[in-house]
Amino acid sequence: MDKSKGLILVIFGASGDLTVRKLIPALCDLKNQQLLPKNFAVLGVGRTEMDDKAFQEKMLNGIREFLSQTPCAIANDSQEEFLSKLHYISINTSDSNDYARLKQRLSALDSQYNTSENYLFYLATPPNMYEVIINNLGSHELNKNTVPDSWKRIIIEKPFGYDLNSARDLNSKVLKVFSEDQVYRIDHYLGKETVQNILVTRFSNGIFEPLWNRNFIHHIEVTSAESIGVENRGGYYDTAGALRDMIQNHLLQIVALVAMEPPATSDARSIRNETLKVFQSLRPLTETDIEQNVIRGQYTASTIKGKQMAGYRDEANVGYCSKTETYVAMKFFIDNWRWSDVPFYIRTGKHLPIRVTEIVIHFKPSPHVLFTKETGVPMTSNQLVIRIQPDEGILLKFGMKVPGSGFKVQEVGMDFHYSQLSDKRLPDAYERLLLDCILGDATLFSRGDSVEATWSFIDPILKLWKEKPQTKLFGYPAGTWGPENADSLIDSPDHTWRYPCKNLTADSNYCEL
Numbered sequence: 001m002d003k004s005k006g007l008i009l010v011i012f013g014a015s016g017d018l019t020v021r022k023l024i025p026a027l028c029d030l031k032n033q034q035l036l037p038k039n040f041a042v043l044g045v046g047r048t049e050m051d052d053k054a055f056q057e058k059m060l061n062g063i064r065e066f067l068s069q070t071p072c073a074i075a076n077d078s079q080e081e082f083l084s085k086l087h088y089i090s091i092n093t094s095d096s097n098d099y100a101r102l103k104q105r106l107s108a109l110d111s112q113y114n115t116s117e118n119y120l121f122y123l124a125t126p127p128n129m130y131e132v133i134i135n136n137l138g139s140h141e142l143n144k145n146t147v148p149d150s151w152k153r154i155i156i157e158k159p160f161g162y163d164l165n166s167a168r169d170l171n172s173k174v175l176k177v178f179s180e181d182q183v184y185r186i187d188h189y190l191g192k193e194t195v196q197n198i199l200v201t202r203f204s205n206g207i208f209e210p211l212w213n214r215n216f217i218h219h220i221e222v223t224s225a226e227s228i229g230v231e232n233r234g235g236y237y238d239t240a241g242a243l244r245d246m247i248q249n250h251l252l253q254i255v256a257l258v259a260m261e262p263p264a265t266s267d268a269r270s271i272r273n274e275t276l277k278v279f280q281s282l283r284p285l286t287e288t289d290i291e292q293n294v295i296r297g298q299y300t301a302s303t304i305k306g307k308q309m310a311g312y313r314d315e316a317n318v319g320y321c322s323k324t325e326t327y328v329a330m331k332f333f334i335d336n337w338r339w340s341d342v343p344f345y346i347r348t349g350k351h352l353p354i355r356v357t358e359i360v361i362h363f364k365p366s367p368h369v370l371f372t373k374e375t376g377v378p379m380t381s382n383q384l385v386i387r388i389q390p391d392e393g394i395l396l397k398f399g400m401k402v403p404g405s406g407f408k409v410q411e412v413g414m415d416f417h418y419s420q421l422s423d424k425r426l427p428d429a430y431e432r433l434l435l436d437c438i439l440g441d442a443t444l445f446s447r448g449d450s451v452e453a454t455w456s457f458i459d460p461i462l463k464l465w466k467e468k469p470q471t472k473l474f475g476y477p478a479g480t481w482g483p484e485n486a487d488s489l490i491d492s493p494d495h496t497w498r499y500p501c502k503n504l505t506a507d508s509n510y511c512e513l
Contacts, residue, residue, distance in 0.1 A: 005149075006039025006115035007438060008106060012093060012133055013125035014044025014055070018157070020062035022188075023124065024086070026431040028063050031082050035435055039113045044088040045102065055088035085113075093125070094132055099140045106142070117147045120437060121154040130156060131173050138177035155184045155437055158249050159240065160446070163462055164455040171448045184437050185446040189250040191429030193418065194392045196444070198257045198359070199271070201386065201394065208384075209262070211363065213338045218364045218381060219490070220258060221345040221497065222251055225352035229299065229309070229478065230326070234317035241324045243296075246348040248458045252279070253446070254388075255344060258359060259334055268443040272450065279453035283333040285460050294461055295474065295486045297327035299351040302477035309351065309478040323465075323473050326350040329486035332457075345489060347497070351478035354501045357388040362495060383498070393417035 009027070011019055030036050044055050060083060089105050091098035110117055121137065123130055134154070137143055143152055156174070161167025174183055189195060202209055211217070224246060230237040237245065256275035263270035285294075301311040312318060312326050327349030334344065361384040385395040395415040402408040436444055465471050474483035481499060490496055 005118060006037045006041075006113055007118040007120055008109055008113070008115050009040075009042045009120045009122060009434075010045060010102075010106070011042065011122045011124055012045045012129070013123070014088065015046040015048040015050065015058070016124055018124040019044065020058065021066045022428075022430045023122065023434070024059045025063050025067040026428050026434055028067060028082060029428065029431050030435055036438075039115050041085045041087060041109050041113045041115065043105065043109060044086070045091060045093065046088070047090065047092060049090050050088050052087050056083045056086045059083070059086055093129060093136070096136045096139055099136045099142070103140050103142060117145075117150045119152050121152070123154065123156050125157075127157075127159055127162075130170065134174055134177050143177050143182070151182075151440070152178075153182050153184060153437060153440070154178055155186050157186055159244060160185050160249075160451050161455060162244070164452065164459040167452055167455045171452065175448070180448060181442070183448070184442060185448070185451060186433055187249050187253055187444075187446055188429040188433065189388075190253055190444040190446075191431075191433040192388055192392075193427065193432075194386065194388045195254060195257065197394075198254075198386060199266075203262055214340050214342045216363055217342055218362045218492070219343045219345060219495065220255075220362065221347075221360045222254055222258075222358075223346075223360075223498070223500075224251055224348040224357040225354060225481075226348075226350050227352060227355045229351045230312065230315050230318070232316065234315045237326075238318050238322055238324050242326055242328045242348050242350070243458060243461060247328055247330070247346060248454050249446070251346045251348060252454045252457070254359065255346065256450075258361075259339055259344075261338065266443075268441060268445075271443050272447050276447065276450045276453060277336075278334060279450055279457065281334045281336040281339075282453075282457045283335045285332065285457070287460075287464060289332075290461050290464050291471070293331040293489060295327075295329045295483055295489065296325035296465070296471070297329075297349065297474040297476045297483040297486075298322075298324070299326050299349075299478040300475040302479050304479040311475075311478070312350075323469060325473065327352075327476060327482045327486075329482065329489055331489045343490075345497070347482065347486060349476075349482050352481055353479055355390065356500050358498075358500060359386040359388070360384070360498045361386075365494070381495075385498070391417060391419070393419075 011023060013019065024042075027036070027042065044050075050058070060079075087105075087109060089102060091102055106119065109115070119142065121133075121142075123133060125133065137154075143154075145152060154174075161170050202212060253275070256278040259278045260271075260274040261277065263274045298312050301314065302309050312324070313320060313322055318324070327347070329345070329347035331343050331345050333339070333341065363382040363384070365381040382399075383395075383397040385397070387393050387395070393416050395413050397411055397413050399409040400412045402410050433444060436442075472485075474485050476483045481497075487496060
């Protein structure tokens with residue numbers, strides 16, 4: 001980084017949870033690692049009345065509570081220096097006239113910190129405010145680079161649209177004010193170190209890429225399980241559901257990294273071009289496909305570790321007869337040369353047994369079974385497990401001979417854990433993504449055409465569920481692995497979902513790789 005070039009990070013919705021829990025602690029970590037420009041400042045923007053001092057105190061409390069690593073400041077003077085760069089202005093973000101005051105404050109901070117009018121706008125607001133804020137920034141020309149070599153960028157949080165039409169409409173309105181290379185659509189899943197390691201595992205190792213195709217892979221599954229329910233997000237979640245909240249963005253982005261072709265180079269354009277091709281190759285879902293290959297569920301009341309858990313419909317701000325899905329499992333195909341007829345399975349859900357996200361590559365079994373397990377059951381196929389969270393790492397499962405006479409085989413694992421790198425730390429996802437945006441690296445951010453392509457794939461499911469509300473919604477007790485009907489998606493008698501953490505004890509929440 002050229003640290004002589006400063007910037008001002010402008011956070012809309014700065015009094016909200018995202019700023020306190022994620023953004024400011026991530027910036028504090030970057031400051032500790034000396035990864036921020038010397039001339040750096042934050043301007044929080046919100047409706048809540050606060051002065052700079054009150055904002056700094058609020059952010060300090062957030063740092064103390066939510067910073068994942070060691071305390072932000074090694075020394076008090078370092079902490080004071082960081083906090084002194086945090087500023088705040090209260091405006092009505094819906095009133096265009098108030099943006100004149102915002103522009104004046106930015107100009108004053110620009111002179112104070114010598115940031116060359118490099119502004120990074122972060123929309124940490126509800127989605128219904130995106131268009132309003134963007135239009136007001138444009139009307140006051142805060143989107144334009146008026147100083148040579150300066151830049152203006154904007155980060156937009158998910159959800160980017162509610163369906164295909166709304167995503168197209170939002171894209172159109174954003175691009176009337178900002179150019180595509182100024183827009184960073186953030187997906188914090190892509191900021192996780194293990195997600196990025198998918199590319200390195202595939203493309204830097206000659207042992208994997210030759211096998212990464214329909215000739216050697218039987219099927220691929222992606223699981224993202226959460227052990228908690230909707231908690232205090234019932235109002236939002238009841239309008240979204242698992243399909244919108246997790247699959248359209250997070251899980252399809254992971255699928256794209258697993259399935260993409262090798263890019264020509266490692267730059268943002270090449271990688272994002274290849275992920276777009278994956279989305280464009282997703283086999284469109286017919287009504288029959290949706291009815292047979294998409295399972296939706298909703299958690300019901302149960303007892304977990306002696307504690308009574310409410311069902312989804314009993315959660316605060318959730319409709320009494322809500323049909324919003326808290327679980328989705330689906331089977332689909334990617335129609336291209338590499339993946340023709342290889343099934344992909346993805347599932348996600350709330351109130352499952354454990355919090356875990358992982359990818360499992362199921363390789364085809366050997367063509368002729370010579371040996372059996374100790375139990376006499378034929379050997380299962382080899383698996384490559386890429387764990388994204390927790391206990392991040394990679395596990396390769398294969399058969400080994402049991403010592404003694406005969407050729408009895410048992411399954412063993414060869415694994416790597418990021419925790420073994422004692423001299424390295426896993427950066428927080430927001431920490432990595434904020435730094436990339438400061439550097440102008442868009443590799444891990446979604447492009448507008450990719451967002452529309454994923455919505456095009458998901459939209460038929462949303463439309464069918466809306467037009468046919470009688471479509472089955474399966475209940476599952478909170479704390480279980482979802483509806484039993486999901487097991488029928490994997491139609492091979494020798495395969496089923498991988499159920500991680502089978503040996504989880506009743507008093508443990510830790511899930512080993």
